[in-house]
Amino acid sequence: MTYDTVVVGGGPAGLSAATLLARARRRVVLIDAGHPRNAPADHLHGFLSRDGASPQELHEEGIREVLRYGGELLQGNVTRVDGGFTVHLESGSVLDSRSVLVATGLRDELPDIPGAREHWSSGVLHCPYCHGYEVRDRPIAVIGGSNRPFTVHQASLIRQWSSDVIFFTNGIELTEDERIALDARSVGIVDVPVSRLLTQDGSVAGVELTDGSLVPRAVVFVGPTFVPNDALLIRIGCARLDSGWVATEPTGRTSVDGLWAAGNVSDSPAQLINSAAAGSRAAIDINHYLLALDIALAVRSR
Numbered sequence: 001m002t003y004d005t006v007v008v009g010g011g012p013a014g015l016s017a018a019t020l021l022a023r024a025r026r027r028v029v030l031i032d033a034g035h036p037r038n039a040p041a042d043h044l045h046g047f048l049s050r051d052g053a054s055p056q057e058l059h060e061e062g063i064r065e066v067l068r069y070g071g072e073l074l075q076g077n078v079t080r081v082d083g084g085f086t087v088h089l090e091s092g093s094v095l096d097s098r099s100v101l102v103a104t105g106l107r108d109e110l111p112d113i114p115g116a117r118e119h120w121s122s123g124v125l126h127c128p129y130c131h132g133y134e135v136r137d138r139p140i141a142v143i144g145g146s147n148r149p150f151t152v153h154q155a156s157l158i159r160q161w162s163s164d165v166i167f168f169t170n171g172i173e174l175t176e177d178e179r180i181a182l183d184a185r186s187v188g189i190v191d192v193p194v195s196r197l198l199t200q201d202g203s204v205a206g207v208e209l210t211d212g213s214l215v216p217r218a219v220v221f222v223g224p225t226f227v228p229n230d231a232l233l234i235r236i237g238c239a240r241l242d243s244g245w246v247a248t249e250p251t252g253r254t255s256v257d258g259l260w261a262a263g264n265v266s267d268s269p270a271q272l273i274n275s276a277a278a279g280s281r282a283a284i285d286i287n288h289y290l291l292a293l294d295i296a297l298a299v300r301s302r
């Protein structure tokens, strides 16, 4: 049995694609390892009509929609996709498909600051559009040390949510213009490197510096390095941009015929709603691709 589409990854991109294809009466299976990027967060924001829901709720509702329309679901890890397509799972299962959508997301590599990993998504955040409103008016630290352009921009940006923001450069050498801009935004600047985050009663309470001084802070923003989970796409030979990220057309089409990518795997800034939209757009393009194959086959067999 050959699927019309195998969708790899059950975040918003993969779920919305699988639902659309199932509703288009395509034979679709969604394979998901079950670790969406925002899973550590208690609540999600910025997704129309789902404000404040838990990531788990969104995920479960998405799965229900796929199943409701006859889409299939497999829990597991895809280890390889071969041309044509043959999709290999860690379990040893092998599936054949006419097309594949890879929606495997990205992983956030946090700066190496003791305490950052433990408080990730509670007191340590990266996205003001996701969680800035919830920490408005609190004493905020922005800590450099990784992802320089993102973090320097973040320091000015986050000032929109609080009048008490300090940028801990933590190894980032600011230009004179950057210092002037941060000063004009009334963002404090501390150049002494950070040694660790301090906690009190399980919450972030401040930043300890290498000279032993302590700076009370309630919330810390960091700039993770965004690493795409794109091994499946790279292995099969998808063309890449100069940045190293897989190149896609606006519909998510890759350079490999019949293979699409959507969501954070090829677009790091994409929020939940953008990822869902990218999945939907890819699914429509996949359906049109399959239709062209169906027509060619029907014509040949007349």
Ligand SMILES: Cc1cc2nc3c(=O)[nH]c(=O)nc-3n(C[C@H](O)[C@H](O)[C@H](O)COP(=O)(O)OP(=O)(O)OC[C@H]3O[C@@H](n4cnc5c(N)ncnc54)[C@H](O)[C@@H]3O)c2cc1C
Pocket (backbone or CB within 6 Å): 008, 009, 010, 011, 012, 013, 014, 031, 032, 033, 034, 035, 036, 037, 038, 039, 040, 041, 043, 044, 045, 046, 047, 076, 077, 078, 079, 103, 104, 105, 106, 108, 120, 121, 127, 130, 131, 229, 262, 263, 264, 265, 270, 271, 272, 273, 275
């Ligand atoms: C802490 C945190 C909080 C966030 N909060 C918000 C928010 O409030 N609002 C917002 O808009 N955005 C938020 N985001 C961003 C949001 O998480 C992403 O925009 C979104 O998850 C991207 O969706 P996706 O479908 O591309 O990938 P993901 O949601 O990461 O889903 C990818 C799925 O693919 C699976 N997978 C990976 N590799 C394989 C494989 N080889 N085989 C099978 N399955 C695989 C993974 O297990 C995962 O289930 C947050 C991010 C973080 C880190």
